[in-house]
Amino acid sequence: MTDNMSVAVSSPLVDRGHRPPAVPPGAPAVERHRRRSRIRATVEAYVLLAPSLAGLALFLVAPIVGVVVISFFDWNLMGAPHFVGLANYREMMGDSEVWRAMRNTTYYVVLNIPAQTVLALLLALAMNRKLRGGKAFRVLFVLPWMAMPVALGIVWSWAFDPQHGVVNQFLALFGVDGPAWLSSTTWAMPVLASVNIWQYTGYTMLFLLAGLQAIPESLYEAADMDGAGPVLRFFRITLPLLRPSMFFVLVTNTIGSFQMFDTVYVMTQGGPGGSTDTMNYHIYQQAFQLFRTGYASALAMLLFAVILLVTAVQVLYFRKRTVYDFS
Amino acid sequence: MSATSRRVLAATATSALLLCLTTACGSSGSETSSSGGTVTLRYAIWDAVQQPALQKSIDVFEQQHPKIKVKIELNAWAQYWSKLQTQMAGRTAPDVFWDHVAYFPQFAQQNVLTDLTPYIKADKLDTSIYDPKLLAGWQQDGKQYGLPKDWDTIAQVYNKTMLEKAGLTQSELGGLSWNTTDGGTFVKALQKLTVDANGKHPNEKGFDSKQVKQYGLALGSSNGQTDWWDAAAQNGCKLQDKAWGKWTIDQPSCVEAIQFVRDLRLKYHVAVPASVTNTPNGASLPQVMARKQAAVVWDGSWDLNAYQSSMKGNFGIAELPGGPVGKGTVYNGLSNALYAGGKHPKEAWELVKWLGSEESQKIIVSEGSVWPGIPTLNKDYVAVWKQRGVDVSGFSKEAEGTTIGYPLTTSSATYSVKVQDAFNQVWLGQQSPKAAADSVNEASNAAIK
Numbered sequence: 001m002t003d004n005m006s007v008a009v010s011s012p013l014v015d016r017g018h019r020p021p022a023v024p025p026g027a028p029a030v031e032r033h034r035r036r037s038r039i040r041a042t043v044e045a046y047v048l049l050a051p052s053l054a055g056l057a058l059f060l061v062a063p064i065v066g067v068v069v070i071s072f073f074d075w076n077l078m079g080a081p082h083f084v085g086l087a088n089y090r091e092m093m094g095d096s097e098v099w100r101a102m103r104n105t106t107y108y109v110v111l112n113i114p115a116q117t118v119l120a121l122l123l124a125l126a127m128n129r130k131l132r133g134g135k136a137f138r139v140l141f142v143l144p145w146m147a148m149p150v151a152l153g154i155v156w157s158w159a160f161d162p163q164h165g166v167v168n169q170f171l172a173l174f175g176v177d178g179p180a181w182l183s184s185t186t187w188a189m190p191v192l193a194s195v196n197i198w199q200y201t202g203y204t205m206l207f208l209l210a211g212l213q214a215i216p217e218s219l220y221e222a223a224d225m226d227g228a229g230p231v232l233r234f235f236r237i238t239l240p241l242l243r244p245s246m247f248f249v250l251v252t253n254t255i256g257s258f259q260m261f262d263t264v265y266v267m268t269q270g271g272p273g274g275s276t277d278t279m280n281y282h283i284y285q286q287a288f289q290l291f292r293t294g295y296a297s298a299l300a301m302l303l304f305a306v307i308l309l310v311t312a313v314q315v316l317y318f319r320k321r322t323v324y325d326f327s
Numbered sequence: 328m329s330a331t332s333r334r335v336l337a338a339t340a341t342s343a344l345l346l347c348l349t350t351a352c353g354s355s356g357s358e359t360s361s362s363g364g365t366v367t368l369r370y371a372i373w374d375a376v377q378q379p380a381l382q383k384s385i386d387v388f389e390q391q392h393p394k395i396k397v398k399i400e401l402n403a404w405a406q407y408w409s410k411l412q413t414q415m416a417g418r419t420a421p422d423v424f425w426d427h428v429a430y431f432p433q434f435a436q437q438n439v440l441t442d443l444t445p446y447i448k449a450d451k452l453d454t455s456i457y458d459p460k461l462l463a464g465w466q467q468d469g470k471q472y473g474l475p476k477d478w479d480t481i482a483q484v485y486n487k488t489m490l491e492k493a494g495l496t497q498s499e500l501g502g503l504s505w506n507t508t509d510g511g512t513f514v515k516a517l518q519k520l521t522v523d524a525n526g527k528h529p530n531e532k533g534f535d536s537k538q539v540k541q542y543g544l545a546l547g548s549s550n551g552q553t554d555w556w557d558a559a560a561q562n563g564c565k566l567q568d569k570a571w572g573k574w575t576i577d578q579p580s581c582v583e584a585i586q587f588v589r590d591l592r593l594k595y596h597v598a599v600p601a602s603v604t605n606t607p608n609g610a611s612l613p614q615v616m617a618r619k620q621a622a623v624v625w626d627g628s629w630d631l632n633a634y635q636s637s638m639k640g641n642f643g644i645a646e647l648p649g650g651p652v653g654k655g656t657v658y659n660g661l662s663n664a665l666y667a668g669g670k671h672p673k674e675a676w677e678l679v680k681w682l683g684s685e686e687s688q689k690i691i692v693s694e695g696s697v698w699p700g701i702p703t704l705n706k707d708y709v710a711v712w713k714q715r716g717v718d719v720s721g722f723s724k725e726a727e728g729t730t731i732g733y734p735l736t737t738s739s740a741t742y743s744v745k746v747q748d749a750f751n752q753v754w755l756g757q758q759s760p761k762a763a764a765d766s767v768n769e770a771s772n773a774a775i776k
Contacts (some may be wrong), residue, residue, distance in 0.1 A: 078437045162602050177537075180602030183755055210658035269607045271748045273757060288409050289744050290418075290774075 072295035081294070088298035098299060100274055102284040102306070104189065106279060109257045111193035116253065117246075119197065120204035125238075127205065128212045138209075141202030149199070153266030155193045157182065160267075175261070182268055185275040191262050192276055200256075204249050213247025247318045251311055259305050279303045338395050347733050358546040363512075366674045367396040369421035376633045380694035384687045388678065395674050405549070405607060408740070409451050413565035415439045418668045422675040423682075428464060429550075429731065429739040432630070434572075434664070435467045436737065441665040442470040446676045456685065458702045463686040464732075465662045469635050473662030474683030475700030477691075479628045480656045480730065481557050482721040483645040484612075486638070489530040489541065489622035493519040500623070501645035501721060505561070507583055510595055514649040517543030517597035529596045536596040543597040545621035546588065547604040547612050552733075558584040560731045561650025573775070577761075577768040584650070585753065585760035601754030606747055613637060628722045629697050635715060644721040658730035660700065667745050698722065740775035742767065 046053075071088055075081035093099050127138055144152065159165050160181040169177035181187045215238065225234050261280040262272060270277035270285065277285075279299065287296035370385075372378065378401060384395045400421055402410050408430055408438060414420040415437070426434065434440050447454060454462055454471075456496060461475035474769050505513035518530045520543035527534040544553040546606040556566065566580035567574050568641035575581070591598040599621050603610060617637035625647065634642050647656055663682045665675050688699040692708045695715065699708060705723060712719040738744070745767045 076440070077412070104399045157608050161608070180600075183602040183605055183751070184610050185757065224621060267608070269747075271607075271751055272605075272755065273750060285744060288413060290740050 001302055018053070024144050031139070052280035067297045067300050070299050071295055073294045075293045076291040078291075084294065087293060088295045089301075091295065092298050092302060097274070097277070097282065098302070101277050101279045102302075104275065104277055105260075105279045105303075107189060108193055109254060110258060111190060111261075112196055112257045113254055115193070116197045116201050116204055117249065118251070119201045122206055123201065123205040124208035138202075138206070141205055143202070147199075149262040150266050152195065152199060153198055153263050156191075157267050157274045160191055161325050176220075177251055183190055185273045188268050188272060188276045192260075192267060196257075196260065202254065204253060207245050207249050208242065211242045215241045243318065243321060247314075251314050254314065255307055258303065258310070279306075365394050365396060366671045367398055368423060368671060368675055368678055369400055370397050370678065371400045371407070371411060371421040372422035372426060373402055373404045374629060375403075376630060377696050380632070380691050380696035384682065384690045385454065387690065388681045388687070391681075392674075392677060394583070394678065396519070397678060398669045404536075407500050407741075410573055412492065415666075415668070420666045420668060422666055422669040422671060423678050424666065425476065425530070426465070426662045428659060428735070429743075431465065431472065431662075431664075432467070432735060433737050433739070435470075435472055436531050437590060439667050440472040441667045441672060441676075441678070442472065443665060443679070444469075444471050444744055446680070447471065452680065454589050456701050456703070457683075458700065460754050461660045461700050465664075466659065473664040474679055476661045476663050477544075477629075477697040478658065478660035478726065479698060479762065480722045480725045481553050481625055481627050481647060481657070482725060483623050483647055484616065484626050484630075484634055485623045485643050485645060486616065486619070486621075487641045487643055489520060489619075491644070492665045493622070495519065497643050497718070499644050502647040504650065505558075505648050506588060507587055510587075510590070511648075514591070514597060514616055517544070517595070517623070521597045534596070541619065541620040542599045543623060544591060545599040545604060545612060545615040545624045546591070547609060547615070547624075547657045549606045550751070551746065552657050553612070555585050555621055555750070556731065557625060557647055557655060558588050558650060560655025560657065560729065561648070561652060563650075563652035566731065566733040567736060574734065574736070574771045577764045580652075582760050583629075585649075585764060589753055589756070589760055592754060601751065605754060607749040613661055616642070628719070630710065631712070631717075631719065632695055635717075637693065640716040643717060644719050646725055653729060654725070655729045655731065656725040657732070658726055659733055662700075700721050708742070736771075737776045738774035742771040745770045 031074060050139055070081070072083060072085060073081040074084045074087070080312050117208050123141060127134055127141075131137070162178070162180035162183070166180075167181065171178040179187055181191045219241070220233060223237055228236065259280050261284065262277055263274050264278055264281045265284070268276040270281050280303070283296045283299045283303070286292045329598040372381065377401060382399065382583050388592075389396060393741070411420060411424060420439070426440075431440075436689070446452075447462065454600070457475045458478065462471075463479055465471060465473040465475070466697055483500060490497070490500065493516075494679075500516065503511070503516055505511040515530075516530050520541070521529050521539060522541045523535045524538040524540055525533070525535065529536070534599065548554040548556075550556075551559075557575060559566065559576075559581050560608055562580050562584040564584050565575055565576060592600060599615060601609075603620070604612075604615065610618070610620075611633075612626045613633035614628055616634060623645075649655075663670065663679050663681050669675050683700065685704070687702055688701050692699050692704050693711060695711045698705065709719060709723070733739075735743075749758065749763040749767050753760055753763045
């Protein structure tokens with residue numbers, strides 16, 4: 001398929017910035033002037049970059065370095081920190097609660113990502129048709145993403161209340177006796193996942209929709225002429241051409257899911273029976289309820305390592321595949 | 328000026344502004360402010376039910392001290408300690424705050440509290456007006472780290488109409504006892520108060536535990552103070568071996584009490600299921616009573632105004648039942664503490680002194696808010712509630728009997744984190760009392776410093 005279509009092929013990770021044409025050799029005076037203006041341009045660029053670089057250093061680099069350093073200390077934020085070497089990391093290895101939190105987090109990601117991506121893709125496909133009032137729908141689907149997660153958590157807690165919640169009252173209409181959702185070790189995590197799926201599907205849909213709209217109509221016309229049906233067109237044209245958007249959506253959503261915190265904090269506080277104690281909630285608990293900042297920092301390093309690994313696997317998967325680009 | 332240098336200038340100005348916005352100018356919002364000679368103090372509390380009465384006292388304080396303003400910062404109990412300690416670490420804690428025995432030892436260790444002794448001496452403050460037990464609770468190494476704000480015990484709050492319907496009186500309800508074999512007269516009374524959709528009681532044939540219209544009892548607590556600690560006191564259980572010692576909630580007398588509280592829900596079906604009352608999503612005890620889901624709750628005296636606002640005098644107070652060993656309740660009190668890192672210690676002391684004064688505690692008492700730290704005002708508190716048609720003497724009778732206090736330990740934070748989740752599981756029937764007690768006990772002892 002690639003052979004007879006003139007499309008640019010590149011990896012999503014390679015910067016395709018347009019480089020300026022090489023400077024032809026000129027007279028020495030002109031050259032000197034050029035060099036001076038180039039230095040001036042560099043200075044200017046750095047001055048213009050200064051605010052964001054300062055912000056980056058202050059709010060990103062410094063805290064990250066701080067976490068790495070603190071992870072080798074025992075520190076309750078109040079007294080003097082004690083250097084403990086690798087003790088926090090050793091404790092982490094034998095801490096069954098940490099591994100439970102890791103399992104819970106993985107379970108959440110597995111519940112969340114596939115469902116959210118498939119739903120968002122279906123929505124995007126539906127939205128991609130020229131519908132009357134399509135834009136209004138788009139806004140409607142993105143609304144949950146714009147709302148405050150804490151407020152949503154509270155509202156959903158009410159909805160899942162075993163006696164007075166709308167969910168069980170709705171189920172009762174069909175004679176179904178709904179469980180006590182958030183008190184159940186079986187149901188609590190799926191409930192959290194469904195709240196997050198509901199919240200972020202619209203947002204994911206926007207990216208996939210943008211990707212869909214970038215696919216040239218001519219490809220579908222050509223496929224029509226070749227007699228390809230809708231299923232074939234989806235799997236042979238839409239899905240492969242959606243890879244850049246898919247890549248972005250999967251990588252960012254997976255990272256976000258591993259870091260899930262606010263919904264747990266509001267709806268379950270890690271319970272019942274630790275069944276929704278995710279890594280980020282556990283880190284919060286160690287750092288801001290028990291004030292074991294050193295240990296919490298070591299846990300943050302573990303979570304970072306896991307996310308890095310998963311992201312690397314995703315990058316490798318997508319790199320192996322051809323990515324079509326029409327821009 | 329060339330176009331380039333103008334641009335450079337603009338960029339520099341922008342970056343300077345941004346730096347200012349992100350660093351120095353960022354923290355001014357949360358700090359104590361003073362402008363034009365007026366000082367604004369921050370005062371942190373966790374109970375919304377007590378805020379209106381407290382505000383009345385603050386209003387008088389502000390009239391008497393025109394140069395001092397007080398801003399109350401309300402944070403619910405679940406977030407209060409986490410937030411306060413983070414603020415202390417950042418040296419931005421409120422000037423004055425409610426302190427609790429569970430966290431006091433740790434704060435005293437960390438030097439974040441001001442020793443009030445020099446202030447008390449300088450102002451010749453008479454501390455003999457306070458209950459000596461309460462005053463001593465805020466002392467460590469000869470230093471005074473707070474003035475008593477109030478005291479509280481746990482008693483049974485009941486719905487008058489429901490009690491009458493079941494043919495029970497207040498003195499009967501206050502004279503019940505329980506045991507571990509058949510539940511005793513306490514469970515029998517609760518069976519009368521529990522009714523299913525067909526009007527059947529739990530001790531009758533055909534009772535449907537899934538269709539209960541009204542429960543006899545509702546229990547709820549994030550740490551045990553208003554449920555199993557009281558049963559534990561009634562069964563001779565001690566939460567720790569000695570002050571500053573080890574936790575001992577894994578002892579048989581404690582586990583039996585936990586088992587009994589669990590049985591009220593899961594064996595006798597006379598208490599509201601845990602899926603309704605478990606923290607953090609559960610309904611509060613005043614909410615359960617307002618919804619008429621239960622006839623009786625075990626709750627602290629600090630919640631009286633919450634019942635008054637929803638039940639308008641249609642509630643009464645009875646003593647807790649006696650257990651195998653006898654009567655027992657949790658006795659506790661709060662203090663107003665003076666933060667050691669504040670910018671206006673003098674003004675903050677004025678506030679602490681005011682809140683501990685007879686004049687202020689009279690205002691609190693006249694609002695029916697909480698039992699006062701000054702014992703001579705106890706009778707005024709009883710009188711205020713008598714006027715509202717509620718006899719609150721059950722709380723003070725219990726205070727004179729057998730009581731247990733909050734454990735004195737440095738591992739309260741660990742205990743709080745562990746106990747909520749583990750005991751939620753016990754009340755749901757998903758973990759055995761012994762296993763939960765063991766795990767919480769072990770983790771709490773490991774965290775003692």
